[in-house]
Amino acid sequence: MGGMDLEAITKHSAVHAKPNGLILQYGTAGFRTKAEHLDHVMFRMGLLAVLRSKQTQSTIGVMVTASHNPEEDNGVKLVDPLGEMLAPSWEEHATCLANAEEQDMQSVLLDISKKASVDLQQDAFIVIGRDTRPSSEKLALSVIDGITVLGGQFHDYGLLTTPQLHYMVYCRNTSGQYGKATLDGYYQKLSAAFVELTKQASCSGDGSQSLRVDCANGIGALKLGEMERYLSQGLSLQLFNVGTEGRLNHLCGADFVKSHQKPPQGMEMKSNERCCSFDGDADRIVYYYSDADGRFHLIDGDKIAALISSFLTELLLQIGENLNIGVVQTAYANGSSTRFLEEVMKVPVYCTKTGVKHLHHKAQEFDVGVYFEANGHGTVLFSKAAETKIKQLAKESEDEKRKAAKMLENIIDLFNQAAGDAISDMLVIEAILALKGLTVQQWDALYADLPNRQLKVQVADRQVISTTDAERQAVTPPGLQEAINNLVKKYKLSRAFVRPSGTEDVVRVYAEADSQVIPMLPSQCLQLAISSYWASSSVTMLSKPRSGCCPWTAPRMCRRSPCRLQVCLSRCCL
Ligand code: 16G
Ligand code: MG
Numbered sequence: 001m002g003g004m005d006l007e008a009i010t011k012h013s014a015v016h017a018k019p020n021g022l023i024l025q026y027g028t029a030g031f032r033t034k035a036e037h038l039d040h041v042m043f044r045m046g047l048l049a050v051l052r053s054k055q056t057q058s059t060i061g062v063m064v065t066a067s068h069n070p071e072e073d074n075g076v077k078l079v080d081p082l083g084e085m086l087a088p089s090w091e092e093h094a095t096c097l098a099n100a101e102e103q104d105m106q107s108v109l110l111d112i113s114k115k116a117s118v119d120l121q122q123d124a125f126i127v128i129g130r131d132t133r134p135s136s137e138k139l140a141l142s143v144i145d146g147i148t149v150l151g152g153q154f155h156d157y158g159l160l161t162t163p164q165l166h167y168m169v170y171c172r173n174t175s176g177q178y179g180k181a182t183l184d185g186y187y188q189k190l191s192a193a194f195v196e197l198t199k200q201a202s203c204s205g206d207g208s209q210s211l212r213v214d215c216a217n218g219i220g221a222l223k224l225g226e227m228e229r230y231l232s233q234g235l236s237l238q239l240f241n242v243g244t245e246g247r248l249n250h251l252c253g254a255d256f257v258k259s260h261q262k263p264p265q266g267m268e269m270k271s272n273e274r275c276c277s278f279d280g281d282a283d284r285i286v287y288y289y290s291d292a293d294g295r296f297h298l299i300d301g302d303k304i305a306a307l308i309s310s311f312l313t314e315l316l317l318q319i320g321e322n323l324n325i326g327v328v329q330t331a332y333a334n335g336s337s338t339r340f341l342e343e344v345m346k347v348p349v350y351c352t353k354t355g356v357k358h359l360h361h362k363a364q365e366f367d368v369g370v371y372f373e374a375n376g377h378g379t380v381l382f383s384k385a386a387e388t389k390i391k392q393l394a395k396e397s398e399d400e401k402r403k404a405a406k407m408l409e410n411i412i413d414l415f416n417q418a419a420g421d422a423i424s425d426m427l428v429i430e431a432i433l434a435l436k437g438l439t440v441q442q443w444d445a446l447y448a449d450l451p452n453r454q455l456k457v458q459v460a461d462r463q464v465i466s467t468t469d470a471e472r473q474a475v476t477p478p479g480l481q482e483a484i485n486n487l488v489k490k491y492k493l494s495r496a497f498v499r500p501s502g503t504e505d506v507v508r509v510y511a512e513a514d515s516q517v518i519p520m521l522p523s524q525c526l527q528l529a530i531s532s533y534w535a536s537s538s539v540t541m542l543s544k545p546r547s548g549c550c551p552w553t554a555p556r557m558c559r560r561s562p563c564r565l566q567v568c569l570s571r572c573c574l
Pocket of ligand 2: 067068279280281282283284
């Protein structure tokens, strides 16, 4: 078949053989598992990227990373032409290709090409980036092997943060209009916008203090180090967990800080000083500080969205154009943040399913679409019409309007519009705090978070739980949602939901309430879910647990000591 040397593909594929019986799924953020199981997936994603590039006649990105997962894991995701996540229909192709047995590789490739109407005669160009995991370099070479055997051209950027790779793809497919597709181009664009934006900042607030950054022992340390030169005196950073000693994401990083609600190890915190944490591939950021009494205060993605939305709303009001703004959250957004945005800021708020691609998609509906997950993934998207209008006002309008429009113009450049980006978000936040003369405590005081808790439980089949209403309501097992509703209605401002994870074999439970019940509420919901899980006919083929064994799982999954389950209500695991 023209454009596909099937013999060569078969030969190379044998070198990247799939382990027997291994089935993986292209999940919320690509493939993720132990690095030693991923060689065949990398080779095959190289092949798939070539097909996607031919089909879209655009540059496609391949990022080798497992984000906040432990160092021994790795993963891969494809980046679509405008820097977005891979289209859902291609996620299915990715899963099919990754799981094909060796002898079926040719037919699966041909099948994808046919289904997706790929013109195999087209050229293909792929850009590759990778994080700092020890396994990433070799796995990136397997991607390259897949690309070249299908006749694709490529550029290997080597070490990049995930959002930097998204940026490169976006630049290349818009003929450089979005920026120069080099690291220098990225640093120049962001630093110029930051310096310009902060020119009018006063010295109030705590802008003169340096910002402490926990880099999760990951790529963020390297890239922030490179960027510091461009920022000159504009921002003083102190980097911690830079990868010289600790392990990636181990007891540090945004995921650790958010889920444990405590400071990372390896960071010296002084009271009332601004600190932030990146995750392992620098697409997430959370802020925090400890007060004079040593109490830890987390400022998560919700409060980041609140700060940014307040600032943008004010500027939009000043330019006086009818540009609409919307904030997109997930079910995990703290109820207080939603109330603050809707009732105090008077901004419309929307809820989508978990996963950046869902929020990103929704945010594209607005002139100014602010999206953040509570865990710190997020950015702001500006429509083409809004950008054009703002640029025009920045040139033509009278003084006050022009000033606001110029700020917005710089903000557009400072946000990474291809993907949430810890570096870019950090610069935006630092600029806003400086311009508004706000201390980290004043920012924190925008609203008080409702106490909340999360639990996760390993299960044999997480799909037994299905949801609707942006994952806020359980549809199956029957009766579960009703039981949860009956429970939470007893408490003020309380809310709880149960959903299957999109990335792990676990069911997650979230609960919040304005009272002391919060430590018990999630486990009570969990108990309800457990009862309905076992009552559900779809799991009768699993053996019921022995008495005293983990209630969610088949007995073989239970380990008495230490327990494999993170949370378990049964006696054996407590
Ligand atoms: C992935 C997602 C993130 C989501 C998290 C938890 C991206 C880039 N990342 O890290 O958005 O919050 O998974 O998902 O989309 P889960 O609760 O379904 O496991
Ligand atoms: Mg990440």
